[in-house]
Amino acid sequence: MKYELETIPVWEAYEADAACPLCFLSRRLEAQYVTFYLGDSVMTPEIRVQVNRRGFCPDHWYALLESGNKLGLALMATTYIETVRESLTRDRRALAGRKGPSRKTFETSHARMTERTADCLICERMAHTLSNYAYTIARLYTDEQQFRDRFAVSNGFCLKHLPFALDVAHKALKAPEFAAFADAVFSVVDEDLRLVHSDLSLFTGQFDYRSTGPVTEAMKAATPAAVRKIAGTNRTKT
Numbered sequence: 001m002k003y004e005l006e007t008i009p010v011w012e013a014y015e016a017d018a019a020c021p022l023c024f025l026s027r028r029l030e031a032q033y034v035t036f037y038l039g040d041s042v043m044t045p046e047i048r049v050q051v052n053r054r055g056f057c058p059d060h061w062y063a064l065l066e067s068g069n070k071l072g073l074a075l076m077a078t079t080y081i082e083t084v085r086e087s088l089t090r091d092r093r094a095l096a097g098r099k100g101p102s103r104k105t106f107e108t109s110h111a112r113m114t115e116r117t118a119d120c121l122i123c124e125r126m127a128h129t130l131s132n133y134a135y136t137i138a139r140l141y142t143d144e145q146q147f148r149d150r151f152a153v154s155n156g157f158c159l160k161h162l163p164f165a166l167d168v169a170h171k172a173l174k175a176p177e178f179a180a181f182a183d184a185v186f187s188v189v190d191e192d193l194r195l196v197h198s199d200l201s202l203f204t205g206q207f208d209y210r211s212t213g214p215v216t217e218a219m220k221a222a223t224p225a226a227v228r229k230i231a232g233t234n235r236t237k238t
C-alpha cells in the first residue's frame, strides 16, 4: 500500500502521553468516521450505495447508535435493510428449495451472510488511516531526533498495536532502520510492561494476610491499566 505522512496527529498523540498512541488515534478516527456517516453524507447517493452494499461491523453499528443521531441512522438503516431483504430473498431461494442446496450453493450463500457482519466501511477507513499513522511513527523515528527523544519516554504500544506498528515499519523502512526502530519499540514496551506488572503486584500484595496497609486508588487503577496495556483502549478490531 502507499502510505502518506501524517505528522500533526501523530505528534498530538505523543503529546497527549497516550497509553498507546495508536489506540488514541484509532478512537479519534472512529469518532470522526461515525460523525461522517451520520452527517450530510447520509444523503449522498454514492455513500448510500456503499453503505447499502457493505454496511458496518456490529461494533460500529452500535457506535453509530450511541452517537445519538437517531434520524440519520434510521434513514441509513432503512435502505440498508431493504438491500438486505433482497439479498436474503435470494439466499432463501438458494437454501430453502425443496431439494436442499448443493454444498457449493450453501457455502456461497453462507459466505455472503457472514461477510455482511464482517465487512465494515468504518473499520476499513480506520485501518487505512491508522496505517498512515503507524508509517509516520516509523518515519519520524528514523528521520527526526526530536521524535526519537519523545518516543523513548513514551509508553510504547498496546499488545494489539505492537505487531501492527512493527508490520508497517517493516514494510516502510530499510533493514537497519527497521532494526533500530524495533529495538526502541521493544525497549519502551518492555519498560511499560514492567511498570504495569509491578503495580499489579503491589495491588495483589495488599490481599496477603500479612499485609497491613490500605488498598489505595493507585493500586486499584493497576488492573484496568493492565487490561488497557494488554488489549488496547479501543475495543474495535483496528
Ligand SMILES: [Zn+2]
Pocket: 020, 021, 022, 023, 024, 157, 158, 159, 160, 161, 232, 233
Ligand atoms: Zn493500541
Ligand SMILES: [Zn+2]
Pocket: 056, 057, 058, 059, 060, 120, 121, 122, 123, 124, 236
Ligand atoms: Zn467496524
